[in-house]
Amino acid sequence: MPHTDGSRDKAPQAARAAPSKFRGRNNTNTLARRVLVLDPVMAKASPSRRLGSVARTAPRTKRCTACKRLKPLSAFWRRAACADGRDRWCGECRGGYFRNWCAAHRAAYNTRQRAYYRRNRARLRAYNREYQRRRRRLMRSGRWKRRRAVG
Numbered sequence: 250m251p252h253t254d255g256s257r258d259k260a261p262q263a264a265r266a267a268p269s270k271f272r273g274r275n276n277t278n279t280l281a282r283r284v285l286v287l288d289p290v291m292a293k294a295s296p297s298r299r300l301g302s303v304a305r306t307a308p309r310t311k312r313c314t315a316c317k318r319l320k321p322l323s324a325f326w327r328r329a330a331c332a333d334g335r336d337r338w339c340g341e342c343r344g345g346y347f348r349n350w351c352a353a354h355r356a357a358y359n360t361r362q363r364a365y366y367r368r369n370r371a372r373l374r375a376y377n378r379e380y381q382r383r384r385r386r387l388m389r390s391g392r393w394k395r396r397r398a399v400g
């Protein structure tokens with residue numbers, strides 16, 4: 250079969266026009282831009298109004314594809330590669346999977362964490378310093394709330 254026919258010539262064009270799958274595709278700003286394109290009224294609205302419209306119209310719950318339960322969007326970890334910017338698994342399912350993965354790949358996990366710390370040492374140290382300062386201050390005044398255990 251010759252590869253010079255019309256349908257084949259169009260394929261690379263479509264591939265180039267497709268949006269990148271992994272870079273912030275569905276964060277709120279991207280959704281606001283989409284509203285701008287699709288809605289003639291919102292096209293004239295201010296950016297903050299457009300964002301508000303996204304916040305009102307976006308679904309607030311979704312079903313976890315692992316445990317099949319319907320949960321609020323906030324129960325899902327953020328994930329830029331997913332259509333709505335949230336993971337397909339709920340936090341409980343993803344957390345459990347992640348804990349098991351870490352237990353099974355302890356060495357790989359530690360290596361990765363050390364590399365990350367080395368790359369971001371200054372920023373992480375500054376953050377931890379500030380965090381502990383704030384924690385000590387709150388503990389002294391008895392306002393430090395312990396986080397509940399995960400899971």
Ligand SMILES: [Zn+2]
Pocket residue numbers: 313314315316317318338339340341342343
């Ligand atoms: Zn789940």
